[in-house]
Amino acid sequence: MDAPLWWQVIAQQKAWLDGHPNTDQALAVPLRVLKVAEEAGEAAAALIGVSGQNPRKGTSHTTADLAAELCDVITAASVALASVVPDPEQVLKEHIGRIYMRSVNAGAPRMEDLGLGADYVAWALSMPKVSVGAAVIFTDEDGRVLLVRQPYRADGKWSFPGGVVEDDEFPADAARREALEELGLEVAPGALLEVDWRPRMGDRLPLIQFAYDGGTLSADDIARIRLQEAEIAEIGFFDLDGARERLNPHMYARLEHIVAVREGRETVQGLREGQARSIG
Incomplete structure (x- = not known):
């Protein structure tokens, strides 16, 4: 799924939640942020299940289960972000650009050194917007x-x-x-x-x-x-x-x-x- 379509689906999910009759608008943002923590807990449980470190349950999850739980974390965080800011896609782009530039300044390899494209793209994303x-x-x-x-x-x-x-x-x-x-x-x-x-x-x-x-x-x-x-x-x-x-x-x-x-x-x-x- 490309980025624009991803954020269209996230907007659809947010609209669905906003329009649900049981939604308390005053609690919408805090509950959606807490949902991220809930999904992170599910991912942690899946990791334990993959490793088989729970003596009672043994190997209870597959790598595919863990991947699905991690995707749920990303989805929940995206819905929460869309509930906090009007342009979550742009906010995430700018934030990832800043993360990239901080890592490069700390000695991480540049994208062009890894064959992943020119650094200019990430640099531009990190710049202030008007x-x-x-x-x-x-x-x-x-x-x-x-x-x-x-x-x-x-x-x-x-x-x-x-x-x-x-x-x-x-x-x-x-x-x-x-x-x-x-x-x-x-x-x-x-x-x-x-x-x-x-x-x-x-x-x-x-x-x-x-x-x-x-x-x-x-x-x-x-x-x-x-x-x-x-x-x-x-x-x-x-x-x-x-x-x-x-x-x-x-x-x-x-x-x-x-x-x-x-x-x-x-x-x-x-x-x-x-x-x-x-x-x-």
Whole structure:
């Protein structure tokens, strides 16, 4: 079974357990962690059974029995991990990468020395990960900025049209794709207006966000907008005062910088949570 399919089955098992009528959600994580210990005990019993060291039972298990019990340990641990973090596959990859690098630094043979592949793969897995987003900034002929409200946002705040950059996708291409998917507008993103960095928050990875100039939309352009209902609840064009009421402080700080760059009053900068980085 390949890795993606393995984690799909683990997700299916977790969903099955989560939906069971006897499942107490408050105890789900601790009980699933304890299940790992239970399965480890079964593996230990199988080892004793294979060795025949129990005088009463003798040789009570086969090597196949021991292998099955070890697989149960791995499965239970995978379900527990999936119950603790939203992306267990990535978490395990990164952890194994760190284990590999620690072992190499302690003198273990490298993978390439054993004919198992290049070290770069494990090194890359061990490196810190970030999420990347891309947005397009549109204005109407009165200079008001286009904002979108996403139905899944619990805080009810608005944002810019855009989304997550996919694997091996150039940010400007992602901005173009998101504008087409969310608004039905086919545009070629213009100049880069800002790059913003946000630190890790809870389970969310550190985030780098790009914003590109989408230009001025004519009345005909606006009439062609078609919303992706699952992603966008409504849109609107707002001046800075209207945007301040709808954006969280970090997003509004980004918008102020974006407007200044668009008007030629500032140059593109790398921002830190919407604020210009101090130099010196």
